[in-house]
Amino acid sequence: MTSQWALGHALEERLSSLRLQGVPTEVDEARARRRLERWRKQEPLTRDVLWDQRLRAAGLTEAELHALLGESSQALHARMGAPPSWQRVIERAYAQATAPRFSWPEPTPPGSALLGLVEPLVHEAHARLIVALDTCLREAPEAPFEPERTARMLLGPLPRQLMPLLGRTLAVELRIAQLEGRLQGDTSEARFQDFAHQLRRRDVALDVLSRYPVMARQAVELIAGWEAAGVELMQRLARDAAALWRRFHSGVSPGLLVEAQGGLSDPHRGGRTVFLLRFASGLRLVYKPRPLAAEAAFQQLVSWLNARGLTPPLRTVEFLSSEGYGWMEFVEAAPCQSADEVRRFHLRQGALVALLYALDVTDIHYENLIAAGEHPVLVDLETLFHPHTLAASLQNLETQPGAVLNGTVLKSGLLPQPAWRSKDGTEVDFSALGAGEGQLTPLGYLVATAHGTDELRFERRRMEIPGAANRPRLEGQDLSVTVQADALAQGFSTLYRLLIEHRDALLAPEGPLAAFEDAPVRVLFRGTASYDALLHESMHPHAMGDALDRQRFFDHLWLAVKERPYLAALIPLEQEELQRGDIPRFTTLPGSKDLWSGAGRHLPGFFDMSGLERARQRLVGLSPDDHARQLALLRSALDRVRLAARPGARPRYPFHEPPEPAQPDALLAAARRVGERLVALSFTGAGQAHWLSLEQSATKEWRLAQAGTDLYQGLSGIALVLAQLGALTGEARFTQAARGALRHLTWRLEKAPAHVSGVGLLNGWGGILYALTHLGALWGERALFETAESFVDAVAPRVEQDVHLDLGGGCAGALLGLLTLTGRHPSERASRLARACGEKLLLTATPQPQGLGWPSPATGGRALCGLAHGGAGIALALLRLASATGEARFHAAALETLAYERGQFSPEAGDWPDLRADAGMHGGDGPAFMCGWCNGAPGIGLGRISSLPLLDDARVRGEITAAVNATLAGGLGYNHGLCHGDLGNVLFLLEAARALHDDTLLRRTYQLAGGILQSIESHGHLHGLPDSIETPGLMVGLAGIAHGLARLAAPERVPDVLSVAPPIP
Structure with missing residues (x-):
């Protein structure tokens, strides 16, 4: 050889x-x-x-x-x-000149004629398997199988396992033979058949196998593993038959085995996979070649909870657990028969979400859940009590971006969430509740094309993921999880409270958790797909x-x-299993800190805490605040699915203006309640605090993510508002949460400042500097000014690259943030960068028919009106820079900016149009008008008020009056947010009344504030996201509602963020 x-x-x-x-x-x-x-x-x-x-x-x-x-x-x-032994196996199997024809059971995969290369190996293994089954049957005559028929059944998955190993190499050999003219036949199909026939010759087969010895060895070991697993399965069936019939078939034999479907799981431990067995009576059993003690204990726990009043009760599944393997009843999918059954399905599903959260389960994907009528049934629970890895590696677990999801209801994989997202925004969801038909695999799979011809090749294609039975059906239709969101939330809360009620019994030494102590569970370090x-x-x-x-x-x-x-x-252990053709599998015991590989290698003390201890801590930590956090995440996961399916609406609500103005104590009490909700939704650890929220990506996809660093929706705005509440109420919990948010903010900024790509007041560095300056002033901590100054050098290159230019997203916002800093903390480099921002604005200004404007890529090439994205915000930045530097050119540019904006004013509408390319809040064929802080009269009016100390004339005051009128006419009844909501508009009216010394307007402002309080009482907090989805951030969420209410309660103590006001001395 x-x-x-x-x-x-x-x-x-x-x-x-x-x-x-x-x-x-x-x-x-x-x-x-x-x-x-x-x-x-x-x-x-x-x-x-x-x-x-x-x-x-x-x-x-x-x-x-x-x-x-x-x-x-x-x-x-x-x-x-x-x-080596595998080479000797090949020498023995290929002793004959031509391999005997071997008949594979149908269906076989494309290109399976090429399996002739290894048919001698399969023929020998198949013959040995029949002999082994004959022996088994002689030793256990009641065994329910016939050896030859069963051996053929067991062949089913083998071609699907061999073809990926052989296919590409033999396609290359086919191509070489074609080029060298070694193929006979007049057609492409005939030449392929000739090649397949040649592979059956001893000399050709040994030549190919010897040139690809890794493939040859893998084929030998794969076939040997198939044989050993088949013998093991049938021996276990024979040994357990009587117990199986008692457990699953009323003690009566179901007759002979008539079908055995293998390959129903990833291969582990020498190619062993899950099998579905069907017997003559129709009985179907699932065989799992791994310990099932944990799954059996889970069923006992479910029964225990059912007995304590869980309503509706969860369905349990029958198991027979043996040493190292087990049997399970086959759960058949079935549709719901009524809307009531659909509701009960989701109540139960919500309960499962709560239970898996408490048990720290992971990797429950769509194939692990069967919708059996009104019962969601989990059929593969091998990752219970998932432990945490070494403390040294995860000391910042709760503060690493994205790691917080591991401590939430999202970890289990039940709730919808994208497992993968392409550059074009296409998502793939493998979750038990979210996955549906029509999805494509995230990665390309090798697919044989032109098979059966000498043009055979393998191409990489994303394949359609086959549908499963994970979603409930009614009247022939799959039902989205969002149709019963309230039922899902109710089911979650029901079981969550039941766990709290019976916590002591659960945690007791003899409680139901004790059964899991020594039950092996799987640990996932990488996704199986990888x-x-x-x-x-x-x-x-x-x-x-x-x-x-x-x-x-x-x-x-x-x-x-x-x-x-x-x-x-772990890598040497992973490679050991991969070299055998197995998917690596690690296990632990819930009561242990040790780890075992699939090959039995033992790593003592690998974990800093056992999975069971972690779950006990989880149960101890169940609380109203944790319930609020997890329930909010559950709803956010469903909201994301709903928004992905259709654009969210921004409904108006009926606004009623009460006759009496709101009083400061009522406003402050409302602000306090919002602050309490904000604190309850925070995730804390290592002295830090952060939040999760829905956000929209640049490609318009919604995702549930950790709050960013920005002022608009992120930590800067949240920390600032919580600090304001702490100072205003004297309640330490708000200040403590603010400091936690600040620690997390600075930790992220110091770790990766390059991740802050924006420079504006809302989206980037301008807002961060603004918030840090306010926090330093509020707490009297100069170190925070110095922290802000330390980031100036990171801002400078971003200013040079900026193309947005406006207050919200561009260098006008950076300029305002820098000026806020230098107003409290003189800094030469901050002043230089502020001037550079002004220079950039002058350099990029575009002459308009009247005045100056700043078109940007986000505006469809038009210069906009408004405070966040248009002339009002840029003019305010230039006026403040002119005041700080004494340079008239900035003042002159500001005047030209205002001239452009004045030219856009519509006397007929009494408002400034929204000129964005996608604008159109009110619809219609004419110009669009929006009445919000970001775009429209309230923001423009606020910009003029903020400019009064620097530019006070009749035209400016006239514009303030016009903005007041427009806001009163159409600025209420949207939502309770700041950016494009009622509180933002009412805060403008407050500033107008104070600036114009208009007591009538001031009283009216507080009457409108009273209407907002009534709306909160009636409808809850209405956020600025589509469908009023709850979110923690400043401009469209809870933090903004709290800020607006707090400022209305105490305007002399709470600086106005919307006018980019400096700290109050």
């Missing part, structure tokens, strides 16, 4: 021999250097630290690897000695000729070590 077989030896095997026999005598130095350089250039191993770590993980030196990479197959063959992709890519022909090339490919696992250092200890 050729020496090339030796190249199938794995790195560890070669190294072990090397240690015994010394460095190879024949090393091709040039080849070794070339291969080693290629290995080193593979990311992330270009980093010396990781490269050294990778070598240590294998117990390898670079010199040893260099020698192995340059060793010839002949030298390796001589050094390794006797042929393992699967890596495994299939490693079957490329380039990796099939030498095991070291495949080993190098598996080193892509090191890519994740930078972010998760603890993975370094």
